[in-house]
Amino acid sequence: MSNHLTLELMTPKGDIAQSIQAIWFAKANFQGEQWLACDGATGVIFPVAGELLLDDHQLLPPYAFQQTSTHASKLTFSENAVFCGIRFNPTVLPELERSAHPIVAKSSLNAIAKTLQQSANLEKFVTLVKSYFTSQHRLNQHNKHSKHLIRNLIELTPLETAYQRAPLSQRQLERQVKEQCGVTPKYFERIYRVKLAKQAIKENPEQSFADIAVECGFTDQPHLIKEFKAIMHVTPAKYRKLLKDAQTKQTKLILR
Structure with missing residues (x-):
């Protein structure tokens, strides 16, 4: 980097x-x-x-x-x-x-x-x-349930648990999220699981990928590598190297 x-x-x-x-x-x-x-x-x-x-x-x-x-x-x-x-x-x-x-x-x-x-x-x-955000321009609560579901996923709540916490049915929530974001709640779960893995790699540079996979909810290390590469377009090992390079050169790493 x-x-x-x-x-x-x-x-x-x-x-x-x-x-x-x-x-x-x-x-x-x-x-x-x-x-x-x-x-x-x-x-x-x-x-x-x-x-x-x-x-x-x-x-x-x-x-x-x-x-x-x-x-x-x-x-x-x-x-x-x-x-x-x-x-x-x-x-x-x-x-x-x-x-x-x-x-x-x-x-x-x-x-x-x-x-x-x-x-x-x-x-x-x-x-x-x-300047464009004033008291006269507040959002309504049309998407409050889908927003709450995604907030749960951001906080790494299991998807099934997040569904159970919502007052709408799973099918209604899936439709709302798909309409508003273009992707399903399941895909959001994948995104934030990878995000958790990124954070783990950043905070524990010597931790094994097998341990990170277990801690972050992946089936195993190959599952972590597959999901990480699909969403981040880089392997966990390459991401770790980028972090080390950025640290050595005292530069910013946007892929964080």
Whole structure:
């Protein structure tokens, strides 16, 4: 992993955190590429300067929406590229669109992009985004049950237990999550199980993959490797090496 990219990230607090999990700003010091971790969520990216590609598809100004993340994605950028983005929580984007929330209105997104062209940094970007979240623009609770189910899965609650905690039937929840996110609750469970394994590899660099597999709910080590590679596009061993390289070079690792 190289130090091609400088990344700043802010995790929102308060009411805005119900909709947004992260607001970020990036600047490329050199031409390069990074892998973005899979989280089952959606987002919007604002290319400010330079060239930017996501999975080899060019992202053009003023902005580009990211559909539900179901696997790791490759981000390619030119030297001195500047770009930033909003990362929504799972299930939130359809609700924002349904309620005509100003943060997803074309006029709002174009206004944000125009301001960023004039002056771009994380602080200014955060202020711009927050200005569209006021008391008059609260989300309704249409997706509260599917959101609660996914929250349980994020906290690594077994899927069957998460279903039992919800007031709706399993079939209703499956339909809601599929409609809102494009993937099933089962797929979310796979995503967050891999996420747990990533965290275990990061926190316990010497722990065996066989032990990590058992602790994180995989059948065995081959199951861990298969799922990790399917969702992260990298093996657990390669991920561990990337972590060590990033630590040695004191650089940021986006695939985290």
